[in-house]
Amino acid sequence: MSYKVIQWTTGHVSKEAVKGILAHPDLEMVGAYAWSEAKVGKDVGELCGIDPIGIKATNDVDALLKMGADCVCYMPNWPNVDEMVRILEAGLNMVCSLFITGTSLGEEQRSRLVKAAQQGNASLFGSGIFPGFAPFIAGLMATASRDFRRIRFLESVDLSHYAAFANFAALGWGQPPDEKWAEVNRIVLGPYGECIDLIADLLHIPITEKRFDYEYATAPDDREFFGFPVPAGTVAGQKCTWTGMVGDNPAVELDVVWKAGKNLEPDWSLFHGYTMEVEGNPNIRTRVTFSPSELKTDDLVAGGADLANQVTAMPVISAIPAVCDAAAGIRTYADLPLITGRYVHQPG
Ligand SMILES: NC(=O)c1ccc[n+]([C@@H]2O[C@H](COP(=O)([O-])OP(=O)(O)OC[C@H]3O[C@@H](n4cnc5c(N)ncnc54)[C@H](OP(=O)(O)O)[C@@H]3O)[C@@H](O)[C@H]2O)c1
Incomplete structure (x- = not known):
């Protein structure tokens, strides 16, 4: 069909x-x-x-x-x-x-x-990749744990090579740090928060409260990405955390760390991809990273250098x-x- x-x-x-x-x-x-x-x-x-x-x-x-x-x-x-x-x-x-x-x-x-x-x-x-595919993988991982009490995700990426960099202007990037960016991020990145609901549905977790936290990092020097200026002292990175609580247990934790280049202030560690952890009996950990295809046989595959966009598109298409x-x-x-x-x- x-x-x-x-x-x-x-x-x-x-x-x-x-x-x-x-x-x-x-x-x-x-x-x-x-x-x-x-x-x-x-x-x-x-x-x-x-x-x-x-x-x-x-x-x-x-x-x-x-x-x-x-x-x-x-x-x-x-x-x-x-x-x-x-x-x-x-x-x-x-x-x-x-x-x-x-x-x-x-x-x-x-x-x-x-x-x-x-x-x-x-x-x-x-x-997408995350929101989307990453929580789905974590849901499958939990299949092998008898009494898991916590699911954790970490998205940790350097966006210096991300062609859609200008979209981050809406989140405060390239602009002076301001308290308002926390609320802007909570709203604009709402679908990340929806992943708490998805995981709760997939794994029957009775979430009682959802929390959102935001931290920013600034550029130590003037930078430019795909023509988008990020002057010294402006926002060049952020760490957003969504937590799904069950009573006092943070049962689902999603950390999303985005950086534009090295030596930010603060300079969070970078893991280049997705780490999913199920804390239970046993603990289960998976790291998902991506690299360009070696396949040269198909013109449809050639030229797809922007992996972030490929791995966003394919879970949707599949x-x-x-x-x-x-x-x-x-x-x-x-x-x-x-x-x-x-x-x-x-x-x-
Ligand atoms: N779930 C995930 O893992 C994930 C990852 C990355 C991105 N995303 C989401 O995927 C979506 C597409 O991202 P993208 O990077 O491909 O976006 P994009 O290239 O910046 O924009 C996509 C298209 O939106 C249209 N557009 C631009 N300005 C518009 C406006 N003012 N009003 C209406 N349409 C407008 C244009 O359509 P035309 O091409 O027709 O001109 C543009 O090509 C975004 O919502 C993004 O947040 C999700």
Whole structure:
């Protein structure tokens, strides 16, 4: 069975999503939405840095919604609930990289999505590397522990090589430290907090309270990343911690440490990837790191140097068949069948 997919935008993550859709044996790319005027009418392959694929990006939403697709791969820089409602009401399933449970959108907006999904008999699912894949892995790890009492995650990355660096301006990067950045981060990074709900659902943890903590680090000298200036003394790193308490036990702890280069003040240790720990009987620890593919046999794989975007896009793409087959509503890893990768034979 082949699922027809529309790609919504062709930004950093979306470019890798398009390559993932084209490479997946059960998916067929049928259309693409362009938010930027300049992208309208351009071939989607060219917009994604690969050969033309014969599909032109359009901003004609009505035409896209009527073309008989099964799913929209929704990846703008920020969720637009009105737009999401329109897609779901039109009966298209939706996968995205900016959503886990939707609780951080607030009850009113989340209810609109649930209602739209039910009206359109469609399902909505979000993943990515983290939020997304990392808590899913931790949930699976806990399978092997008899009486675990704590799940811990650490995302520890240097963003100097992250092409979407400018998106961090919204979190205070490149600007003077200020108390307000704590609240800004809590709101903007809401889907990380949603991972506490996801883990609680996956592992039946009766969370009684959720906490959020924020620390910043500053640049000791003037820096620039992808044309984005980070002057000395401004925010160049941050550590956000989400904790899910059960009484006085911090049962789920998520630490997200992002740095722009070395020698920040303070200079937190860097682990380059994801560390997941289950504290129980036995303790279980996994480190997930990524390195570029050696495969040269497939043009769709070549050129994908931005690993952060690949590993964000692929958990979303891999879920499309399960999401299309799922019951209407907001779906998570906790209520979908086990999602795995899809083998694609590459001769030689
Ligand atoms: N879960 C995870 O692990 C994870 C990791 C990284 C990123 N993300 C999330 O994934 C999403 C995509 O990230 P990205 O780095 O690919 O974003 P991006 O490249 O900065 O932006 C994606 C697209 O959004 C559209 N866009 C830009 N400005 C807009 C505006 N003002 N209003 C509406 N649309 C606008 C553009 O579409 P066109 O291409 O059509 O012009 C752009 O290409 C973000 O929400 C990000 O937070 C999740």
